[in-house]
Amino acid sequence: MTVYDVARRLPAINELRDLCRSLAMLDAILSPDWESRYYSFGSAWADGEELASMRNGSGDEYSIVFSAAGACVRGFAHESEMSPYGHDGEPWPGVIDELPEVFRPFAGEPAFADEDGVPAVTACLWRETTDDRWHHGPIDFPSGDADPDGATGLFRLLADRSPEAYQRFAEDYYEVSVDLGAVSDVYALRPLSRRLVSSLHQGVTPEDLAKDAAEIGYPCRCR
Numbered sequence: 001m002t003v004y005d006v007a008r009r010l011p012a013i014n015e016l017r018d019l020c021r022s023l024a025m026l027d028a029i030l031s032p033d034w035e036s037r038y039y040s041f042g043s044a045w046a047d048g049e050e051l052a053s054m055r056n057g058s059g060d061e062y063s064i065v066f067s068a069a070g071a072c073v074r075g076f077a078h079e080s081e082m083s084p085y086g087h088d089g090e091p092w093p094g095v096i097d098e099l100p101e102v103f104r105p106f107a108g109e110p111a112f113a114d115e116d117g118v119p120a121v122t123a124c125l126w127r128e129t130t131d132d133r134w135h136h137g138p139i140d141f142p143s144g145d146a147d148p149d150g151a152t153g154l155f156r157l158l159a160d161r162s163p164e165a166y167q168r169f170a171e172d173y174y175e176v177s178v179d180l181g182a183v184s185d186v187y188a189l190r191p192l193s194r195r196l197v198s199s200l201h202q203g204v205t206p207e208d209l210a211k212d213a214a215e216i217g218y219p220c221r222c223r
Helices: 003-009 013-030 101-107 163-173 180-187 194-200 207-216
Strands: 039-046 049-055 061-067 070-076 123-128
Touching: 003 123, 013 039, 013 049, 013 061, 013 070, 013 163, 013 180, 013 194, 013 207, 039 207, 070 101, 101 123, 163 180, 180 194
Parallel strands: none
Antiparallel strands: 039 049, 049 061, 061 070, 070 123
């Protein structure tokens, strides 16, 4: 799978935003330790902007900026043949060359680069609010690589939006049994309740998650 395949599988902007909030909330429930979480969401990342992110702890990550202009997705697979580290610190040709001007500031955002300012990007997609589909640049991918830009690993839960996909991921990553019905409830953005939270993590309460829910913008019966 490449960014071309991901573009065909991503939902509309609002649906993607809801999915990202659900992923972040599920990870917050399963992992009270923020540093151990895979997915996160900041509903007040910047003025008028929200940020969904993924980091796998091994150098791969993505960031999705939601704004009034639409949404911009940046993915980085650090071992990809398309990594800027193998090309004089420059993104692979075509990855961000046609990024619309309205999203250009995100490409230069310090949070999306390493400490030396090298842009951490191997995949990029965007969609303005008036668009009817997701876009990407024209890319001549390296030959002989089934996952040249890292899209398969980076965006697997965005491409497969089923609760079962998250259940499989979480049981492998967190090494715990994960209740599928509870995952489905969070995917449906049902407010956090004691029953819902405890079915995913015994001993954790909605009150414990009040700060996380507020940061994510997820409905919560936390009082």
